[in-house]
Amino acid sequence: MINMLTAHTSEMDFVDDAVSEVLQQLNLEEAGPPERAVGILTCHAEFVQTGVVKALCERLPFPVAGCTTLGSATGGAAGHNLLAISVLTGDDVEFSAALSEPISPGNIGPPIRDAYSRALTGLSAPSPALAIAFAPFMNDVDGMSLFSRIDRCCGDTPLYGTLSCSGNPDLSGSLTIWNGEAAPDVMAILLIRGNVQPRFFLTALSDDRMGKKKGTVTDADGPLIKAVDGVSALDFIELCGVAKESVIRAPTSIPVMLDYQDGAAPLACGIYDITPEGFLRIGANAPPGARVSIGTQDTSGILSTAESILRQILRETKPRGILMLPCLSRSLLLGSNSEGELRLAAKELGGAAPYHIAYSGGEICPVSAEGGSARNRFHNFTFTACVFDS
DSSP, rough: OOOEEEEOOOOSSSSSHHHHHHHHHGGGGOOOOGGGEEEEEOOHHHHHHHHHHHHHHOOSSEEEEEEOOSSSEEEEEEEOOOOEEEEETTTEEEEEEOOOOOOTTTTTTHHHHHHHHHHHHHSSSSSSEEEEEEEEEOOSHHHHHHHHHHHHHHSOEEEEEEEEOOOOTTOOTEEEETTTTSHHHOOOEEEEEOOEEEEEEEOOGGGGGGGOOOOEEEEEETTTEEEEEEEHHHHHHHHTEEEHHHHHGGGGGGGGEEESSSSSOEEEEEEEEETTTTTTTEEEETTTOOOOOOOOOOOHHHHHHHHHHHHHHHHHHOOOEEEEEHHHHHHHHHHHTHHHHHHHHHHHHHSSEEEEOOOOOEEEEEEOOOOEEEEEEESSOOOEEEEEEE
């Protein structure tokens, strides 16, 4: 089974002090042999710039993958300016990791496919129980395109992960981290095989913030919704009671709920762009026939859904470790309480299990479908969790 060790530091400037603080918390003797361990690291980008990430990874004897983020929490500490690291290990579990070559608009699939293949060859058999991906946030390559390529590689393997993010308004400076190095255009892939029992939880909007009016996509091109119920997508939103001006002014604050009519729960998507014709580019493919509704978010709704999922995890599982990736838009919508979800997780989980939470630029998490099967999906606005159950 998976065991999880965690550590953190808020020391950005004094590299040796930061590394010592983390290593004292980790106690690497508990991690076992290096070939039976892997590290997951999230941090503010300044930890990369000051050299803390590189120096720490040079002291760790196993692969380390992760990304920059708007905020992290683990071990009771939470904040925007925090480095958090978790070590996954287990006697009856094996790990393999690989980094892609640079991704570009004209070269998305091959780098991801090649990295996945290299990770797969590092396992004793090509049958991973879980894949974890740290994908880049790129202005010229959308998250859905990145997700669809790695999902195609995974097949039936559950896929969990995130797009990188940063504290900058345009998310510039978002980086994927790999063994101490960091880059804006690469994907890190972890594969786990053996006695792994991952369970997945996610939530987006509370029931009272789900739009009651539902429409059917009548014209679309991949993630571009052109028409709903025969009118432009922007006109449909106005028919749902949301003024066009507010959508145009702050499109990323409007959750679009998309139901594929396949037995799986609707997923929440962000609006990335609005065309002059009133078409919406969202964070998921929207085929004709899918059902669409418009939701709303506010501070109380964000915190109530986070609290609900944290309590559900403790009620339904006996966790040996918990990875959590909530959408960064949830933090932004919390305004002056932007660390609220991080501190809520620290409060609710306490010492129940090791945990690691970091804000995400786009969440990757399986959803349950009819018959007990699971489908990997790319989300926005969600709070996701991967629980290593006993």
